[in-house]
Amino acid sequence: MKNKIFKNSISALTLFVTIIGFAQNKSSNTISLDVYYSKIQNEKNPQIIDARGPEEFALNHINGAVNFNLESKDYAKQIAKLDKTRPVFTYSIGAGRSVWLADDLLKKGFKEAYSLEGGIANWIGNGNPFYVNSKSKLTLDEYNKIIADNNTVLVDIGSKYCAPCKKVKPVLETIKAEYGEKVKIVEIELEESPQVIADLKTVKVFPTLILYQNGQIIFKKEGFSDLKKDVDVILAQNN
Known part of the structure; x- marks a missing residue:
């Protein structure tokens, strides 16, 4: 019994580490949004797989997608429903689970399997159709009013299911504590306001940070590293 538990734990750890590895290293099967979209348009009934969790899929997804990933209990049955001779298009919150899934499909004999670079963030963030x-909690008009009514605005766009996005939160608290009312901080999550993210047509990955001053974008950043330092430098240069 102990050996079985140990083996299961090792298997789970191996899967987790492998997924993280794929998330950090772009696979040859990861393609740009333009190519991904073009290939889907060329298919009469495209095979699109949302590799996120079921709770994420229920909130939003690419039109026509089905939901499963390697950890799904019915994974084998879901794979059996697919046509191996036709392309399969996978995506996730970024490019972690979807890369691993696309790679596994190729190993199982599928002719073509592609993962979307930037995942659902890239798809919705560029205004493509979605369910x-x-x-949306926030509309584009409301967003624009916030930008117009405040001298300096820092916008954080991400998802509650995005691990790097969670690391932005304490940095934002530090910025808020230091700058106070001088910097208006706006946090937008995919789960609450997907339409405004789509309407902005500027997001490729989560998190994306945008700094406005007097209604103009003076800084845009993808990812959270050195965020506080970057904001300090930009604000010092523009004050």
Whole structure:
């Protein structure tokens, strides 16, 4: 019994480490949004797989996608429903689970399998059509009003299911504590306001940080590393 538990733990750890590795290293099967979209348009009934969790899929997804990943209990059955002779298009929150899934499909004999660079963030963030189960909490008009009504605005765009996005939060708290009312901080999550993210047509990955001053973008950053330092430098240069 102990050996079985140990083996299962090792297997889970190996899968986790492998997925993280794929997330950090772009696979040869990861393609740009333009290529991904073009290939989908060339298919009569494209095979699109959302490799996120079911709770994420229920909130929003690419039109026509089905939901499963390597950890799904019915993984084998889901794979059996697919046509190995036709392309399969995978995506996730970024490019972790989808890369691993596309690679596994190729190992299983599929002719073509592609993962979307930037994942759902890139798809919705560039205004492509998608399913959503609720109305956006923030509209584009409301967003634009916030930008117009405040001298300096720092916008954080991400998802509650995005690990790097979570690391932005304490940095934002530090910025808020130091600058106070001088910098208006706006946090936008895919799960609450997907339509405004789509309307902005400027997001390729999560997190994306945008700094406005007097209604103009003076700084845009993908990822959270050195965020505080970058904001300090930009604000010092523009004050």
